[in-house]
Amino acid sequence: MSGAEITLVVIAAVALAGFLLWRIAQRLDRLHQRELSSRATLDAQLVRRAEAAAALAESGILDAASALIVGDAAWRAAVEARRLVGDDTGDPASTDDARGQAESELTQALRAALGGAQDQAHLAAEPGGEELLERLAQANYRVQLARRFHNDAVVQIIGMRDTTLVRTFHLAGRAKLPQTFEMDDALTVQVGSARP
Amino acid sequence: MRIGLVCPYSFDAPGGVQFHIRDLAGKFLELGHEVSVLAPADEDTPVPDYLVSVGGALPVRYNGSVARLSFGPVVAAKTRSWLTGGNFDVVHIHEPLAPSVGLIALMQSEAPVVATFHSAQLRSRAMQLGYPLARPGLERISARIAVSEDARRTIVEHMGGDAVVIPNGVYTQVFATAEPADRWRGTPQAPTIAFLGRLDEPRKGLAVLAAAAPAILDAHPGARFLIAGKGDMSEARELLGDRAGALEELGPITDEEKASMLAATDLYVAPQLGGESFGIVLVEAMSAGASVVASDLPAFRRVLDDGGSGFLFTTGDPDSLASTVIGALADPAEMQRRRAYARTAVGRFDWDRVAARILDVYAMVTEHETAEPRSLLGRLFRRGEER
Numbered sequence: 001m002s003g004a005e006i007t008l009v010v011i012a013a014v015a016l017a018g019f020l021l022w023r024i025a026q027r028l029d030r031l032h033q034r035e036l037s038s039r040a041t042l043d044a045q046l047v048r049r050a051e052a053a054a055a056l057a058e059s060g061i062l063d064a065a066s067a068l069i070v071g072d073a074a075w076r077a078a079v080e081a082r083r084l085v086g087d088d089t090g091d092p093a094s095t096d097d098a099r100g101q102a103e104s105e106l107t108q109a110l111r112a113a114l115g116g117a118q119d120q121a122h123l124a125a126e127p128g129g130e131e132l133l134e135r136l137a138q139a140n141y142r143v144q145l146a147r148r149f150h151n152d153a154v155v156q157i158i159g160m161r162d163t164t165l166v167r168t169f170h171l172a173g174r175a176k177l178p179q180t181f182e183m184d185d186a187l188t189v190q191v192g193s194a195r196p
Numbered sequence: 197m198r199i200g201l202v203c204p205y206s207f208d209a210p211g212g213v214q215f216h217i218r219d220l221a222g223k224f225l226e227l228g229h230e231v232s233v234l235a236p237a238d239e240d241t242p243v244p245d246y247l248v249s250v251g252g253a254l255p256v257r258y259n260g261s262v263a264r265l266s267f268g269p270v271v272a273a274k275t276r277s278w279l280t281g282g283n284f285d286v287v288h289i290h291e292p293l294a295p296s297v298g299l300i301a302l303m304q305s306e307a308p309v310v311a312t313f314h315s316a317q318l319r320s321r322a323m324q325l326g327y328p329l330a331r332p333g334l335e336r337i338s339a340r341i342a343v344s345e346d347a348r349r350t351i352v353e354h355m356g357g358d359a360v361v362i363p364n365g366v367y368t369q370v371f372a373t374a375e376p377a378d379r380w381r382g383t384p385q386a387p388t389i390a391f392l393g394r395l396d397e398p399r400k401g402l403a404v405l406a407a408a409a410p411a412i413l414d415a416h417p418g419a420r421f422l423i424a425g426k427g428d429m430s431e432a433r434e435l436l437g438d439r440a441g442a443l444e445e446l447g448p449i450t451d452e453e454k455a456s457m458l459a460a461t462d463l464y465v466a467p468q469l470g471g472e473s474f475g476i477v478l479v480e481a482m483s484a485g486a487s488v489v490a491s492d493l494p495a496f497r498r499v500l501d502d503g504g505s506g507f508l509f510t511t512g513d514p515d516s517l518a519s520t521v522i523g524a525l526a527d528p529a530e531m532q533r534r535r536a537y538a539r540t541a542v543g544r545f546d547w548d549r550v551a552a553r554i555l556d557v558y559a560m561v562t563e564h565e566t567a568e569p570r571s572l573l574g575r576l577f578r579r580g581e582e583r
Contacts, residue, residue, distance in 0.1 A: 026572050030336065034338055038564075141556060145360055145556060145560045152358050155356060
């Protein structure tokens, strides 16, 4: 092989390697985009859930103590806790932890306030109760969905960024390594025909 | 909402996935959404208006069995024009890893992608390469749906990440309001026991029922076994010898006949040996008001609420099946109680509920779509200019 041929082969090999690395970077980028949008969706859904909880607290169908506790937890989750998007002041990890804590407390307050299936049947029988419970059930289900989809993207990013190729060639650029959003979202609200 | 559904399997020979997509599309249209379905179908196959065909499918040996799949440049071009022309808010791809039109749509879609995994057994090479680096395309799926807990476990184990479980839908009202056919109605002296499924496919378990039949006939000499489905049942007849007259061969039956049979029969038996990820017929039987006796496969346990909505026996064991059937027939009050529970428990499989949950998933992936998903290259250069 002449010098020119060797050079050509080397150039071709470098180009191919570059192309493959580019493809990986592109996929990683797409994942990061997805993570950003799923995070925004999660934030919006959490706020919607807190609003549904606040509406329930204001409606007067809960007992006075429950209403106060749920209302307070909803206020802390929706207004006082840090936003998951558009707030660059703090360390994202601590933001997530604090928000997750506030949201878990709201879930726990709701669980205690709503009680079991029998108690919920009584709440639903109150005027407007049915709608409020349905709204809360849907909001909570959507939070579960949004959180799962978000964490799914995060897990894929972490898995991909953990590979030697990605680390060696800095294919993730300056994108921050995301972390999964952890909270207690297990809430059973009986709706419609499922109610005894 | 403009919804694009993609089906990898041909409508020439409809199966579970195709029926699911057909019903889902119907429900979305009823709710006022715009729906288009992209699927393989031969020119002479009658298809609904909303279906766009990518052309016929080819039988291909893939992953150990022959499947009818669509691929190639023509399919890719048709998929592209369907995606562009449809301008969808969300593209929902079923079985996205099957090397067919779904995978092509996945790689081309600019809209957010939702994927539904139907199968619980994806031990294919494709799944072993489920690692994100080796498996391009997976990162394009914004939301994964599994039709059962078993399908979900497959995803978790083979692909990493997670999926939400949304069961297959059933038009439970169609079965709940079906007119019971008198010829299939049982009496205390001659109870009817129904089976539904391919007769010569061992997995469907007709042999288990046939082996249990003698013991059941000993206890209930008048019992009638209604055997519906395609295939040859001479083997089952041989198992019963001179009592084979108790087996009534119905052959392949229409959807209406199925509903009226399930509404009329005393017991519906599902003796499947495995490979079931969901068990839609169980839900249909429960909606129609038949008492269900099923093998204790994980998928069936879940559908039957661990026996709350029916009776479970040890998978593949004719003795267990016989004693379960005899025990059930001996206690009509208990049968009635479980049937009543089953009628309310099937609510979670009703299309109204299922479609609403799928729309929730769509809302989650479309709400905050990145404003302008410019390419990585575009953004890199743009960043350079801004600096």
